[in-house]
Amino acid sequence: MLTRAGVGLAVGAILTTGSVLAEPATGPVAPPPVPALDSPLQLGSVSVEGNKRVPSADILAAFGYHDGQNVTRAKLADAQKQVATLYQSRGVGADLGEQLHISANKVDVKLLMREHDQRTAEVGTAGLIVDKVAFEGNRKVPTPALAAATTLQDGAAISDQALAADEVAIEKVYRENKLGAQIQPQVVYPNHDNHLVLVWQIREQSPRSDGE
Structure with a gap:
C-alpha cells in the first residue's frame, strides 16, 4: 500500500x-x-x-x-x-x-x-510520519480495542512491514471476538508532504460460529 x-x-x-455554499445563520453546525x-x-x-x-x-x-x-x-x-x-x-x-x-x-x-x-x-517510505490513525466501519469492535492492538499511533514512522503487522493484529482482534472482517488501509496526504493520515476501512461480516 x-x-x-x-x-x-x-x-x-x-x-x-x-x-x-451553506453558511450557518447562527453558530457552528455539526x-x-x-x-x-x-x-x-x-x-x-x-x-x-x-x-x-x-x-x-x-x-x-x-x-x-x-x-x-x-x-x-x-x-x-x-x-x-x-x-x-x-x-x-x-x-x-x-x-x-x-x-x-x-x-x-x-x-x-x-x-x-x-x-x-x-x-x-527510490526514497521509499523512509521519513513518512503518521499524524493521525482512524478506524472506519467498526461497529461491533470498539475503536479503543483496535487502537490498543496496533503499533502505528500518532507521530509514529510508518513502513510497509508495520502496516502489514497492524493489519494482522486487527484481524486477530476480530477472530478473538468470533467476527469476520475485510480490512483495507488507506493513506491520505492532506498537506502534500511526508505527513499522512492512516485510515483503516473495515467491512464487518457475520459472527463466526464456535466451530470455525
Missing part, C-alpha cells in the same frame, strides 16, 4: 460532507455523518488534478465511473485502485488521492495525483 520502490503508489481518500461504505450514492462529477505524465482521459477510463452512475464509497475506493494499476503499467510513480464531496446522496469526486520522478520513488 505504501511501497514506492520503482513505481510505488500510495492511495487514500479525503472526505467532505454537506454543501460548500457536519452531516459520512455515509457508510456500501450506502448508495449518485456520482455528480469526476475531475482529475495534478497529472502531467498520464493523460486525464486515460485516468478517467481506468476509474471506470462517469456522471450520473450509482456508486458507493467502497466502489470508488476500488476504482482508485484501478487508477493505481494504470500508473504502475505506465511506469510512473505517484501518490494518489481521492477527494470526495458528499451532499445528501450525491458525491463529486476529484482525483488528486502527485507524480514523482524515479529519484523520488
Whole structure:
C-alpha cells in the first residue's frame, strides 16, 4: 500500500460532507455523518488534478465511473485502485488521492495525483510520519480495542512491514471476538508532504460460529 520502490503508489481518500455554499445563520453546525461504505450514492462529477505524465482521459477510463452512475464509497475506493494499476503499467510513480464531496446522496469526486520522478520513488517510505490513525466501519469492535492492538499511533514512522503487522493484529482482534472482517488501509496526504493520515476501512461480516 505504501511501497514506492520503482513505481510505488500510495492511495487514500479525503472526505467532505454537506454543501460548500451553506453558511450557518447562527453558530457552528455539526457536519452531516459520512455515509457508510456500501450506502448508495449518485456520482455528480469526476475531475482529475495534478497529472502531467498520464493523460486525464486515460485516468478517467481506468476509474471506470462517469456522471450520473450509482456508486458507493467502497466502489470508488476500488476504482482508485484501478487508477493505481494504470500508473504502475505506465511506469510512473505517484501518490494518489481521492477527494470526495458528499451532499445528501450525491458525491463529486476529484482525483488528486502527485507524480514523482524515479529519484523520488527510490526514497521509499523512509521519513513518512503518521499524524493521525482512524478506524472506519467498526461497529461491533470498539475503536479503543483496535487502537490498543496496533503499533502505528500518532507521530509514529510508518513502513510497509508495520502496516502489514497492524493489519494482522486487527484481524486477530476480530477472530478473538468470533467476527469476520475485510480490512483495507488507506493513506491520505492532506498537506502534500511526508505527513499522512492512516485510515483503516473495515467491512464487518457475520459472527463466526464456535466451530470455525
